[in-house]
Amino acid sequence: MNQISIIPFFVIIPLFTAFLLSLIGRFIKRLFVDVLSETSCFLLLVASMYSLNMLRESAAPALIYKVGSWMPPFGICMVLDGLTSFMLITVNLVAFLVCLYSHNYMEKYTDKPKFYTLFFLMLAGMNGVVVTGDLFNLYIFLEIASIASYALVAFGTEAEELEASFKYAIMGSVASSFIFIGIAFLYGFTSTLNMADMARVLSAKPNQWLIPFVSVLFLMGFGLKAALVPFHAWLPDAHPSAPASISAMLSGVLIKALGVYAMIRIFFNIIGTSQAFLSVLMFLGVLSMLAAVILALSQWDLKRLLAYHSISQIGYVVLGIGLGTPLGILGGLFHLFNHSMFKSLLFLNSGSIDYAVGTRDLKEMSGLREKMPVTAHTNLIASMSIAGIPPFNGFFSKLIIIFACVQAGHLGYALAAVVGSVLTLASFMKVQKYAFSGELKEKNQNVLEVPGMMKLAIVSLALICVLAGLLLLPSFRFFLNDAVNVLLEGRKYAAVVLEGVLK
Amino acid sequence: MILYLLCLALFCVGLYGVLRKRNLIKIIIGLGIIEYAMNLFFVLLGYRYHGRAPLQAQDQQVLNMVDPLPQALVLTSIVIGLGVMALVISIAVRLYEKYGTFDITKIKRLKG
Numbered sequence: 028m029n030q031i032s033i034i035p036f037f038v039i040i041p042l043f044t045a046f047l048l049s050l051i052g053r054f055i056k057r058l059f060v061d062v063l064s065e066t067s068c069f070l071l072l073v074a075s076m077y078s079l080n081m082l083r084e085s086a087a088p089a090l091i092y093k094v095g096s097w098m099p100p101f102g103i104c105m106v107l108d109g110l111t112s113f114m115l116i117t118v119n120l121v122a123f124l125v126c127l128y129s130h131n132y133m134e135k136y137t138d139k140p141k142f143y144t145l146f147f148l149m150l151a152g153m154n155g156v157v158v159t160g161d162l163f164n165l166y167i168f169l170e171i172a173s174i175a176s177y178a179l180v181a182f183g184t185e186a187e188e189l190e191a192s193f194k195y196a197i198m199g200s201v202a203s204s205f206i207f208i209g210i211a212f213l214y215g216f217t218s219t220l221n222m223a224d225m226a227r228v229l230s231a232k233p234n235q236w237l238i239p240f241v242s243v244l245f246l247m248g249f250g251l252k253a254a255l256v257p258f259h260a261w262l263p264d265a266h267p268s269a270p271a272s273i274s275a276m277l278s279g280v281l282i283k284a285l286g287v288y289a290m291i292r293i294f295f296n297i298i299g300t301s302q303a304f305l306s307v308l309m310f311l312g313v314l315s316m317l318a319a320v321i322l323a324l325s326q327w328d329l330k331r332l333l334a335y336h337s338i339s340q341i342g343y344v345v346l347g348i349g350l351g352t353p354l355g356i357l358g359g360l361f362h363l364f365n366h367s368m369f370k371s372l373l374f375l376n377s378g379s380i381d382y383a384v385g386t387r388d389l390k391e392m393s394g395l396r397e398k399m400p401v402t403a404h405t406n407l408i409a410s411m412s413i414a415g416i417p418p419f420n421g422f423f424s425k426l427i428i429i430f431a432c433v434q435a436g437h438l439g440y441a442l443a444a445v446v447g448s449v450l451t452l453a454s455f456m457k458v459q460k461y462a463f464s465g466e467l468k469e470k471n472q473n474v475l476e477v478p479g480m481m482k483l484a485i486v487s488l489a490l491i492c493v494l495a496g497l498l499l500l501p502s503f504r505f506f507l508n509d510a511v512n513v514l515l516e517g518r519k520y521a522a523v524v525l526e527g528v529l530k
Numbered sequence: 531m532i533l534y535l536l537c538l539a540l541f542c543v544g545l546y547g548v549l550r551k552r553n554l555i556k557i558i559i560g561l562g563i564i565e566y567a568m569n570l571f572f573v574l575l576g577y578r579y580h581g582r583a584p585l586q587a588q589d590q591q592v593l594n595m596v597d598p599l600p601q602a603l604v605l606t607s608i609v610i611g612l613g614v615m616a617l618v619i620s621i622a623v624r625l626y627e628k629y630g631t632f633d634i635t636k637i638k639r640l641k642g
Contacts, residue, residue, distance in 0.1 A: 100592050136577055163603055171611045174617060186628040187639050193554070200561055201548060204568050207607065208541075211568070214600070215575040264640045265635050 052140025110508025186339030253286020271378020279371035308349030358427030394467030
């Protein structure tokens with residue numbers, strides 16, 4: 028029982044750090060601000076590892092923390108199951124490395140304590156979305172993370188950044204209101220807000236017209252948060268405009284925690300999936316995969332190119348999960364993990380280039396390999412991962428998704444996934460060629476490699492990219508399998524949670 | 531039923547403002563109207579005609595009471611709306627300082 032009380036700390040630690048930093052950040056030394064935020068990120072990482080271990084040891088499908096000891100479905104509960112601990116580790120691992128990276132990178136911006144405050148608010152929102160077991164609570168955390176991210180996109184307060192942030196804020200708020208109305212409809216029908224109880228009521232009391240209507244509302248809302256193609260217009264502006272470490276957080280984990288995770292949790296575990304919904308999801312996935320990668324090919328701004336690739340890779344994740352077969356969901360979730368690693372690495376590398384050379388235009392940089400060997404090599408690893416070259420992690424997850432497509436009889440989608448992968452490779456060949464090989468430009472003679480903390484962060488991410496393929500080995504497989512099982516059991520989630528409450 | 535339809539009409543007015551208006555401030559007003567419409571909708575869900583406040587007192591049975599939960603949730607949602615509104619307005623003010631206009635069609639340095 029005592030162990031379970033670790034669950035709320037995923038929200039408490041970042042919220043408290045944000046509060047503390049906004050209060051005392053101005054009066055203490057810069058170094059102390061950095062150390063404080065790195066410590067709390069590290070604590071979060073340790074706590075998420077510990078929670079995975081705790082879940083394994085308890086052998087229960089889900090651990091439930093009752094906030095204020097109120098019994099669910101009346102009180103709010105927090106649920107830790109396989110999918111939750113998978114997402115917690117992904118989010119907090121990226122957050123910790125990004126926090127290390129920000130130590131040096133954010134020096135060029137003036138107000139570091141404010142940056143960390145917003146960063147931790149965003150982290151609190153994401154962790155909250157992942158652990159909560161209450162639908163309205165999910166909306167609250169989603170809004171906390173979104174508002175913090177709107178502010179972070181505008182952090183540089185240059186003209187372009189403000190423009191991108193305004194666009195993002197307006198579209199994000201409209202998406203949130205669709206989600207809110209969907210929640211209101213579900214509450215009106217089931218008279219409960221607890222996710223497990225709602226699933227129970229919905230399966231006991233089926234309804235003809237409500238489910239499709241609410242599904243469309245949620246698909247629009249979460250689709251916009253996840254930047255699936257018809258709703259993607261904000262992402263290529265917003266992600267490049269933020270500081271590089273925030274771009275890494277936004278592309279790496281925010282669109283997954285707020286978009287993909289919340290969507291699949293609601294659809295698979297509460298509303299219940301239908302074949303029609305899965306077909307829509309697969310179609311949107313393939314559409315994002317191909318449309319975004321074609322748009323990416325013509326980009327010359329490095330960060331904008333990476334942002335388009337985020338949309339494309341989210342397409343792979345959604346395609347894999349949309350297949351609905353065990354293999355498909357495994358591939359989708361594994362690609363979600365891998366994409367957070369290599370996409371944050373790529374964004375951090377673009378930030379390193381920006382830090383050292385001062386440009387994001389691919390035509391302005393060339394021959395940086397001599398001057399920045401670490402960045403060049405990590406970028407090569409990340410490029411090969413995202414394009415799906417064999418020993419790296421991206422290859423395995425894409426392979427599983429393609430196999431799952433073939434197994435489910437969707438040969439066209441499998442072909443589309445291969446084509447998307449080839450186009451991705453083409454566009455990253457361009458990045459490597461223009462940024463790192465060729466003649467060194469005259470004005471770049473004095474470029475220096477980035478400082479130690481930034482190197483540490485990018486090298487760790489590159490190592491994860493190389494080693495993450497090992498997660499498929501039988502002894503590490505539980506990490507993914509537990510998450511997959513949560514989605515496969517569908518509405519049995521209700522029984523699992525409501526029984527877990529009584530323990 | 532007519533109340534729900536009016537609520538939908540209000541939502542559509544807000545959506546029209548966000549999608550079709552060119553002035554930043556009018557877009558923000560549209561966003562505000564959307565928020566009012568959705569809060570109103572949620573309160574309406576819990577409302578009962580001739581209902582009374584859900585207060586428990588001794589020796590008194592409350593029979594026909596209004597559902598208090600949506601009202602509590604809407605309070606939270608209003609606060610969130612306030613946060614978004616404050617942020618968006620401050621961004622709009624900064625945008626005006628940079629571009630010298632509120633016209634969204636003239637604010638387009640980001641392309642492609």
